[in-house]
Amino acid sequence: MQIPFTKMHGLGNNYIYLDFFQHTIAEEKLSELAKTISNVHTGIGSDGLIIIHPSEVADVGMRIFNKDGSEGQSCGNGLRCTAKYAYEQGIVAEKQFQIETKANKVVAEVQVINGKVDHVTINMGKPHLKRELIPMQGEPKTKVIAERFEIQGEVLELTALSMGNPHAVFIVEQVSKKQVSQLGPLVEKDPRFPQGVNVEFIEILSPNEINFSVWERGSGITQACGTGACAAVVAGILNDRLERNESVKVHLPGGDLDITWDNDGDVWMTGGAELIATGFYEAAHLSKV
Numbered sequence: 075m076q077i078p079f080t081k082m083h084g085l086g087n088n089y090i091y092l093d094f095f096q097h098t099i100a101e102e103k104l105s106e107l108a109k110t111i112s113n114v115h116t117g118i119g120s121d122g123l124i125i126i127h128p129s130e131v132a133d134v135g136m137r138i139f140n141k142d143g144s145e146g147q148s149c150g151n152g153l154r155c156t157a158k159y160a161y162e163q164g165i166v167a168e169k170q171f172q173i174e175t176k177a178n179k180v181v182a183e184v185q186v187i188n189g190k191v192d193h194v195t196i197n198m199g200k201p202h203l204k205r206e207l208i209p210m211q212g213e214p215k216t217k218v219i220a221e222r223f224e225i226q227g228e229v230l231e232l233t234a235l236s237m238g239n240p241h242a243v244f245i246v247e248q249v250s251k252k253q254v255s256q257l258g259p260l261v262e263k264d265p266r267f268p269q270g271v272n273v274e275f276i277e278i279l280s281p282n283e284i285n286f287s288v289w290e291r292g293s294g295i296t297q298a299c300g301t302g303a304c305a306a307v308v309a310g311i312l313n314d315r316l317e318r319n320e321s322v323k324v325h326l327p328g329g330d331l332d333i334t335w336d337n338d339g340d341v342w343m344t345g346g347a348e349l350i351a352t353g354f355y356e357a358a359h360l361s362k363v
């Protein structure tokens with residue numbers, strides 16, 4: 075069975091995209107397909123699988139599956155690539171349109187240069203700050219801001235929130251690969267986060283600029299995490315370290331995103347989206363799943 079695919083990335087956070095307007099795959103096969111197609115040795119290799127699909131409540135829909143086959147509720151880099159694809163493939167006719175995710179409906183606006191989408195701005199909606207909405211164990215109605223968090227004998231300060239998917243943000247003196255690779259997987263699966271959690275470490279460079287690194291739920295270290303960058307800026311503002319209602323430059327390993335948490339409570343993300351390849355995935359073995 076040959077499955078047509080498009081591979082795209084946002085700041086190096088790359089996914090295999092399937093266009094369900096053209097060709098669908100059975101629901102029960104999607105998790106297994108995400109695992110097999112993401113495998114760099116026996117598949118195409120990616121951070122996961124994204125489904126672009128018809129929506130009854132928006133112009134287009136997007137679902138995201140991580141490398142381990144788990145389904146996330148949203149994906150910032152995936153949304154920018156989905157917006158690029160939807161506009162360039164004529165799924166949408168306007169430069170501004172709505173995209174449905176498991177988490178919410180977002181508004182995307184594409185910036186077109188020479189007929190191609192160069193970058194995309196997305197209103198990612200409002201963060202959820204209550205512990206029960208992250209979700210995280212503990213006193214439900216409270217927020218998680220600069221909370222003492224002990225892990226593997228280390229005591230860190232945790233700010234946790236949801237962008238439709240869960241995020242644990244740690245403000246540190248200096249981000250390092252060592253801390254992400256050692257602490258990331260432990261926090262991701264910590265029982266205090268019953269649905270798991272994406273883990274971000276941020277270094278405040280100024281009230282409008284941070285360094286950022288991430289261990290993603292279900293995919294491990296990635297070059298970038300759009301929802302994570304949004305969560306990081308919200309966390310920095312909640313800790314009075316970053317400017318509200320102004321653009322914050324987020325330096326991720328794969329490149330920069332501009333994030334604003336405005337006074338209406340919406341989080342805005344602007345960044346690139348790139349086409350890598352199109353092709354056909356040989357999925358004969360999937361028939362046995």
Ligand SMILES: N[C@H](CCC[C@H](N)C(=O)O)C(=O)O
Pocket residue numbers: 087138140145146147148149150151152239240272290291292293298299300301302
């Ligand atoms: N790993 C995430 C989904 C992908 C998010 C990330 N790639 C982004 O750009 O926001 C989760 O399980 O919630």
